[in-house]
Amino acid sequence: MKISQLASTLIVSAVAASAQADNSFQLSSPQIQANSSISADFEFNGFGCSGNNQSPELHWKNAPAGTKSFAVSVYDPDAPTGSGFWHWYVVNIPVTASGLAANAGAADQANLPQGAFQLRTDYGYHGWGGVCPPQGDDAHRYIFTVHALNTEKLAVDENTTTALGGFLVNAHTIDKASFTAYYQRK
Template identity: 45%
Template sequence: MRNLFYLFYLFCLICSTNALAALTLTSPEIINGKTFNNEQLFNQWGCTGDNVSPELKWSDVPSGTKSFAITLYDPDASTGSGWWHWLVINIDSSARGLSSDAGNLKMPKLPKGARMITNDFGFAGYGGACPPEGAKPHQYQLTVYALDTDKITIPEHASGALAGYYILQHVIGKAVLTAPTNAR
């Protein structure tokens, strides 16, 4: 009986240390379960949006947060590995959001020290939703991650997959908004 108790205790300890703290993520432009508006859609590859990254706000930050990362990822892209639309790392722990169009390369509005990673369109910036013509709605995932490190150091032209790998090594909390869309 004593061994059973210790096994149960060990199981509970492992489960509690693997649990992520919950953040809260909101956006006036993207509502969880609702599609992107035209402003957030890509403006190339047959899509006719404005390619403006959405305004984001987060709260309920877990203790121990040293920085944040943001990703916009399409797991439904027909690549076998999804599609990275936007990746931002090294957002200072004091930040509680990003302004609209923060992913604009020509006039970035990111907090000091934050860095955008090359997306799957081939540039370091925001690349809005752009599912293929006639596709079923893709479930775009906009995620803010609370990290236990103040800085992620990766090569300048790192892939989204490599950035995702480094982000996931340091996650202590996350929040996701999912925006299904087949708009072009």
């Protein structure tokens, strides 16, 4: 194969891969960019933190075929607990949803799509629990994930832990999309 033919083949392969990547399941937020710092607006109000404790707006696209519902989680693997820290876990989001509105994590669940349910977070209540790493720690990673599920509804209730919820979500996940952002208290 000539060098020009090889170059053409590589270019066509790269364009095809790029087009395929553009059709992959994706998660984003207009308020929190991937690999960036999280604004104090999303900080918890308690445990020494004094933020607004409001969840960010999230959007997803290109859900895979067979998706029947979604789940969204926010997890801090750097929390000094030995097991990380679950800041938010929403399940039973209808397949018709393509995102969650700003402050969808309000404890009264009024801003969630109908049928969606917030599991109890590691703060001990149902709703968004904002970022709040210990003062002086290096920046913590916050992993935002949307799961495309092959079931319309998970069997959960107000007593379901995030560990059990995570087990159920992972058992029904077709695909997932994530981004990571960072937060540090000075």
